[in-house]
Structures are given as structure tokens and as C-alpha cells.
Amino acid sequence: MIDQKPSYLRGAADAIVELRDATKDYGAVRALRDGNLTLRPGEVRALMGENGAGKSTLVRVLAGVVRRDGGTMLVDGAPADFHSPHDARDAGIAVIYQEPTLFPDLSIAENVVMGFHPVGGFKRIDRRAMHAQVQGLLDRLGVRLESDRPVRGLSIADQQIVEIAKALSFDARVLIMDEPTAALSGPEVERLFAVVRTLREQDAAVLFISHRLQEVFDLCDTVTVMRDGAVVHDARIADMTPDDMVRRMVGRELSALFPKQDAAVGDPVLTVHRLTREGVFFDIGFAVRAGEIVALAGLVGAGRSEVARAIFGIEKPDAGHVEVAGRRLAPGRPLAAMRAGIGFVPEDRRQQGLVMDLSIARNATITRMGALSRLGLIASASENRLAKEWAARLQLKYHRLDDPAGFLSGGNQQKVVLAKWLATEPKLLILDEPTRGIDVGTKSEVHRLMCELAGRGVAVLMISSELPEVLGMADRVLVMHEGRLTAELSRSEANEETVIRAATGQVTEAAA
């Protein structure tokens, strides 16, 4: 076995960076344990795991964004401690983050070289050299972007390119990429991979995070698999199959996760006609029928949440309209949407879904205030009765109903948001990332609930970035790419490949 290992698997002495038993706690939650990872010169290592498996925490520790609570880190074999991203950068570690970290008010060039501008006499910034350097980087990545254009208004894909250029702007020995390809098209991905392979030849180490298995098998030499906050497997890619990988990531059979039952499908509840919001989404049209679960899939930034917000009337579309049960909704009026029977569970639970300082009971019944009040006063006895009823139905784990909602765990918070909308007995429920950041147990309860609702004839529109969830739950999958619907797939047509192809815009024929 040992003599089979290529150079990058030999001995720990030549590792550029090594994490041993690193841990990280956020309050009572242990986000990372058994954090073992080694990056050697000339190695491209994949970091795999489901959402919430702890990949981002591990990356943030390596990047100096958060400090680990336990374990050791070695840089070139010597113990090291990063107090800030600046320290990590000094050690030669470059990071491409998943979430945009750009400065919208500044030019592309300045975004790339921020803090490391080329300077001339008197340390004055040499703008010509800066633009030449950045333009060179952009050309190397094969994109036609002008380095002096402001970043504000760039598409997600172009923003990602700027992020990549930023990471490549100095001679990194370690390049960490957190889903760099999520928003890129085929040729752009190919060019990025060419750059990565060049870096490998120059003896840099690359840590690559992606949900596309094919990419991982094409590009990587080794793999680290994480599950539930811990590193659970470390191997050569050549020794693994895609099935192995998935099994180690999930730790159980996929089919056991989503207990989807078929429900009788009735008349259309929601019909969306040519909805357009300039520069955000265009010409969106679809229907959701009673008893049907429709998933809106696509990459982050494709405009899915914006469509949902426009349907619910939070934002006013520039063109098109929405009908609920055949009646046209007034645009830009959430109250009208609620009266028509739409419930909306937003993406950001903490900011938009709950009032964190209010009690659990008040949060769960806030949509029913009108029905609960007598002469403008809310009867707290009936409020508590209603809240208790829903808490029991959703198996909410709480201490007291008048505790602030912020005391609950993420999964239980989400149940309160659900309770709040279920109490209105909606005809249509819109769920934006309903299971993001909640534990596996609660996740399947949320899924069970969705099926139950569909069974009772509620129309469900679900936005989800988790492919297994989309494939497991949806009767029909609508896919968006850069603000447009690029595919409509039936349950039998939808699979990992068809959805990802449509989500990245690689579709030859579009569905309506």
C-alpha cells in the first residue's frame, strides 16, 4: 500500500498545512470536531459533505476567519495560530468563499488587489500597473471583463470570477475553493480547472469543495469526507466510487430520508403569468396545483427567492401577474396575498421568519392576531391555547411557551414559523429553503409535514438548494438559471444531471 502512494501522500513532514483534531464550538453547538486535514504540495484535495456537515467551519479555521477552540495547526511542520485572515494570507493561504465578499462600490481591479495595490513612488498607487495586472489575471481566466468596471451589477458568475482572480492575485501555496463552480458555466469551469492544474504543477496545494461529484472525480487526487461536524473519511479518489462517497457523506441510504407520499392532484391553486422584474427574473410562468409539491431549483442567485417574494407581494414585479384560485392578486401587497390564502416561510428564519425577542406563543399565532382579538385586545388565553395545539401537532421541543423564540434550536424555530402559517390554513404554502441549517431529525419531520399538507390538498411551492431534497420531495421540478426558467421536469425526468444541467444553463431546449 505504502509504495503505491504518490508523492503527495508520503509522510507528514512535507505538508504545507495540517490540522490535527481541531474543534470549534458556537455556543453550545459543536460545529467542528475531529478536524483532521493535511494539504501537501501538488495535491488537489476534495472536501465533501452535506450542507451543514462542517465544511465551511473547517475552511474558516484554515482561513483565519474563526479561531479553533481545540487541536493543533501546523504550517510547514511548525505549530501556527491564525489570528486573522491577514495571518492566513501571510502564510500563503488564499480562499475563495462561497458567499460574495466583494466591494460593490469599487472597480473590479481594486476588488482583486485590495490591500496589496501595486505602488509607485511615495507608495502612491500605480493605477496603470494595477489595471494591467488584473486585466492579465482576467485574461488568464479567459473572461472578457473590464478591470475598471465597478463590481455593482455584475452577474453572480462574474462575481465568482472576480473572487477567483482575487485568490490568484498573489502567489498562494494553498488555494481553498468553497464551491467555486456553483455559478459558473461549462467553459468557465474548464478554464478554472486548467488554472488549478497549473497551480498543482507549481507544487501548490488545493482544497476543493463542490457538490458536483463528477468534478471532484475529474479534478481531485484525494478526498476528505465530513458528516455532522466531523471528518469521517480520508482517502485517495482512485480508491473511491461515487456511491461510496455519497454513502459516507450521508451515513445512511438516501431513500430513507424523504418519506414522499403521492397525493391526489387537483385544480391549479397558483398561476404565475409572465412575471418579470427587470434585471432579476424574466418571463416566469408556471402553475402549482392543489396537492402538488413543486420545487423551484437552481443555483444561489438564480432569482428563485426573488420570484417567491414577488408572488407573495413583498416586491412588486415590473410586468406579469399572479392568480390564486383563478383570482388575480394585487401586486406588491403581502396582506392581499395572505387573504388569498398564501403562506410564506422565508429563507432567512432569524431575520424574516421570526421575531426573536417575542414569545414562542406570540410568534406562532402572529398571523392569527385578527381572529384572536376581541375589541382590539388579544386574549392571551386563546393565544396560548392555539399555540399549544400547534406545538403538540408539530412536536415542538420547548421549555415554556412564553420563552423568546430565540431560545429554541434552529429546527424548532423553523417549526414555529411553520406553525404560524399553518394556523392560517393556507391554500398555497411557499417554503424558501425550509430545512436549511436544521438537524436531520427535524428535517424529515418537516418533510413529513409537507407531504401531509399536500395530502390535505394544499399546494406547496418549495425552493431548495439541496438536490436530494428537491429530488426526494417534488412532484415537479422547475429549474431557474440567471433569472429565467430553463426547465420543467416531471418526477421521473428529474435527476441530479438534468437539474444541474438546467441550473447551469446547459440546456438545449427550454420548457415553458
Added chain:
Amino acid sequence: MSVAADPAPTPPPGAEGARARRLAEWVFRVRELGIVAAFALLVAVTAILEPRFIETDSLRNLALNASIFAILAAGQTLVLVTRNVDLSVGSVLGLSAYFAGDLLSKNGDLPLPVVFLLGIALGAACGLLNGILVTWGQVPALVVTLGTLYVFRGLAFLWTDGTQVNAETLPDSFLNLGTDSIAGVPILVIMALVVVAVVGQWLRDFRAGRELYAIGSNPEGARLAGVRSERRVLTAFVLAGGLAGLGGVLFTARFGTVDATAGVGYELTVIAAAVVGGVAIFGGTGSVYGAALGALLLGTITSSLIVLRVEAFWQMAAIGVLLLLAIAFDRLVGLRVEAALRRRSARRAG
């Protein structure tokens, strides 16, 4: 609604890129040119109604009045750009003004550069306190500087103990700074121009200055890019304080008489000047030059309304309206540009 198999072979860069660039440049220029145009219009209209407005003495006063505000606005810009604010500049100016007057009336032979340096150092120390509370204390700048606004003013009252510094007790060499000219240009105006140019260049062409924009544009992004945000924000507050200290010394040189109320209410005028000059209150954009022009415009409006014998109430209302117009204009242009850029990049991608 058809989608091409190959996403976007990018169009030739020339046309699109050049247009985006021209647009960005245009927005930048239109802001400062707009102020210059408004200034010219204002002076012209006032001069037609009251020809004495453009006599040398009157214009000279205009420039002198705007000078101290321009220096303060330059300092305020450094702080505003980082998505913070310094409300204490008026109080810092008062403290430094009384300090300089008191020092010179007791030690008339002290070299003037020493007085200036001490005044700036006093202001910088005040700024350091603000900066430490904002960065290490993690208290919002609005709250911190609102507090120190009162604290510094209170110190000034304690220190002056109801007395005031009179022009007669100050050395002539010092007072001449506020009135003399070199080649017809008042010394005070020259100093303001130098300060604005130096600070403006620093913010425009040096790494530390550009990092202030990054911090204001995306604080978390700046941290991830390895910008030492705390240190930079601290520097911005110290510089703003130092410039307010300089403003205090110049205040004493110009007016001669100083008591504990010197510079009361200046902070709002200064912030108004910066905002009128195109500095975004939420950070990330704006220039020192714009802010200085804003100070000139505000000062001119006040003067012209006085010359036209408009009542004090209407003077204030006019400044308020101008401020709202400036903000509305920025918002409108911002939205337009963002929509245009968005459409353009959507076309490019689709």
C-alpha cells in the same frame, strides 16, 4: 424563451466595457460638476439681485467662511467612507480653539508651529478616544460620538469657567493668519486647499485610503480580504479629530474671540456638506474634494440668503431642502446606474 446550448460566448469587450466605464466616470464627475454648476448658478443669481455680492471683500469672506468647514468636511469624509460618523467634531474644534487661544494669550512668544501641532495633537487625542470606543468597544459610532460631543463640550465649559479669550491678548502674528493674504489669496484659504488636496490624495491614491472604502463598502468582505479594519477605522477617527483640532486653531486665528461655545452645531453642517458633496452616509463612496465643494456650496447659500435679506428660518429651511435634494439625487442616480449595469450584465450572460 429559448436558452442557448453554450452559455454566452462573450461579446467583444470594447463596446460594452467602454460604455460601462463611461457611465461610471460620468456618475463620478456629474456629482462634482453638479456642485460646481449649482455654485456658479447661485453666485450668478445672487449677483444679479445684489451686485455687491461679487465684490472682492464679499467673495473673500465667502472663501474664508468655507475654509474651516472644508477642513472639517475632509476629516468627516474619512470617517463617513468607513460607514461610521463623527458627531463630536464641533466640540473638538471648540476645545482646541480655546486651548490655542488660552496658550497664546499666556505665552505670546510661543512659536506658532508649536501651537498648531499642540492643537492638532489635542484633536487627534479626542479622535483616538472615539476610535478606541468604536473599534475595541464595538459601540456604534453614532452613539460614541454623540456621547463625546457632550463630554468634550462639557470639558470646554469646565476649562473656560465662563471666561473667554479676547483678540487683544493674542499676538498679531497669529491673528494675521486669519486675515492676511499671499498674492491676493487669504492664507486660511491656502491652508484649507493644501489640507483638502493632501487628504484627498491620501484617500484616493494610497492603500490605506482605499482600504477605508473597502471597509465601508463591505465590512465583512474587507475583513476576509485581510484588511486590518480596526486599525484603519481608528486611523480615520484620529485623522478626523486631528483635522478638527487644526480647525480649532484656525478658528481662533480668524475670529480672535473664543469662549466655550466655539463650534457648537458645526458637526451637522459638516456632515451636511459631505453628503451634499456626494459622500454616502452608509460608506463606500464619495471623495474629499466633493465634501469640500459641498462645504463651499453650503457656505455660499447661507451668505447669499443673508445678502438677499432672507429670514433666518428660511435660510435653514433652504439648507434642509438642498440636503434632501442631494440625497434624492444620489439615490436616483444610484438606482439608475445599478439597473443599467444589471441589465447590461444580464444581457452579457444570457
